[in-house]
Amino acid sequence: MGRAPCCDKTSVKKGPWSPEEDAKLKSYIDQNGTGGNWIALPQKIGLKRCGKSCRLRWLNYLRPNIKHGGFSEEENRIILSLYISIGSRWSIIAAQLPGRTDNDIKNYWNTRLKKKLFGKQSRKDQRQQQQLARQQAAAAGDGQIKQEAIRDANGTDGLHAGANYSWHHHHAMAVPVHPMSIPMVEGGRVGDDVDESIRKLLFKLGGNPFAALPAPPRMPPPMYEAPCFVAPSVHAAPLNEGVSGMQWSSALPALEMDESFHFNEVKLDGLECFFGMGDQSMRWNEVSPLVCPNNAAAASSSQGMQQYCLLEEPAGLGTMQ
DNA sequence: AATAATCACAACCGCTCACGG
DNA sequence: TCCGTGAGCGGTTGTGATTAT
Structure with missing residues (x-):
């Protein structure tokens, strides 16, 4: 037996909200608040809507200070960082972006970031880039520059030739925090206050930024079975004291690391390549410098990139809380 | 100009969690 | 401790707008 529906589906209106409905809902909540009972609310104000629908409409659209569209580079960066770190926990990510739902x-x-991150450029973006390239070329007035600009705009620089996208044009966009690279490079972290706040958030969520999720059932994660993951590079890591006394073993097996980080429960849709999952045999040097932007040399070597991303010492993390 | 394809966004659905009786 | 209920969340679908062919 399934659970009882929250409302009578036959008598509630569905589909887009009318301005009148919006006005009713907004004015009521402005004056009275939600009363902590969304189910009863539509009846009170005479709306033929499901309580859940009212709640969604309020939270996603009518609530004051809601921002729509026009995500900034900063916001892109935060979203990417958090998604890579904690997966599709949108409410937590939204909590870091005031005005966003x-x-x-x-x-x-x-619709956008995932494609951007994984080489599927939207046609709109392609057009924008091509147009920009043409403008730049026209301004330069140089045949060779023109050709290169247009070629770059098409993403045919070899990295994502089939996907029409070049990561290298988006260096300015983001410096997301890879779950295992949050502590960043020796001699101090590279990053800014945003990274810091994200790190603090992740820390709050799970005691350390790598354990943001509740402990999953113990089962071997599939991610290390794929050939793309080159576990031996892990063995070169120095022994370090991590967060909450976690030992970063020099010979930490991949599986052990995963269990420590509780990653196997994260929904990493679209991020399989980071962990060697999926059909694509994408390598580290094929993913964006967005992921590990601070090591250009590593980007030229798949193994180097893995070392960078997997092995950075969590320096200073122990002092946080 | 017509049609198809694609995109962006709003809204819905169903599940889980938290809480009170 | 169990059970019912509502809130919250994430995945999915629907739809109108835009662009390409």
């Missing part, structure tokens, strides 16, 4: 961020991720 989980729904908004989820849509933005699914």
Whole structure:
């Protein structure tokens, strides 16, 4: 037996909200608040809507200070960082972006950021880039520059030739925090206050930024079975004291690391390549410098990139809390 | 100009969690 | 401790707008 529906589906209105409905809902909540009972609310104000629908409409659209569209580079960066670190926990990500809703961020991720990150450039972006390239070329007035600009705009620089995208044009966009690279490079972290706040958030969520999730059932994660993951590079890591006394073993097996980080429960849709999952045999040097932007040399070597991303010492993390 | 394809966003659905009786 | 209920969340679908062919 399934659970009882929250409302009578036959008598509630569905589909887009009318301005009148919006006005009713908004004015009521402005005056009275939600009363902590969304189910009863539509009846009170005479709306033929499901309580859940009212709640969604309020949270995603009518609530004061809601921002729509026009995500900034800063916001892109935060979203990427958090997604890579904690997966599709949109409400948590939204909590870091004032004025943004989980729904908004989820849509933005699914329709744009994911494609941007994994080499599927939208036609709109392609056009914009091509147009920009043409403008630049025209301004330069140089045949060779023109050709190169247009070629770059098409993403045919070899990295994502089939996907029409070049990561190298987006260095300015983001410096997301890879779950295992949050502590950043020796001699101090590279990053800014945003990274710091994200790190603090992750720390709050799970005691350390790598354990943001509740402990999953113990089962071997599939991610290390794929050939793309080159575990031996892990063995070169120095022994370090991590967060909460966690030992970063020099010979930490991949599986052990995963269990420590509780990653096997994260929904990493679209991020399989980071962990060697999926059909694509994408290598580290094929993913964006967005992921590990601070090591250009590593980017030229798949193994180097893995070392960079997997082995950075969590320096200073122990002092946080 | 018509049609198809694609995109962006709003809204819905169903599940889980938290809480009170 | 169990059970019912509502809130919250994330995945999915629907739809109108835009662009390409």
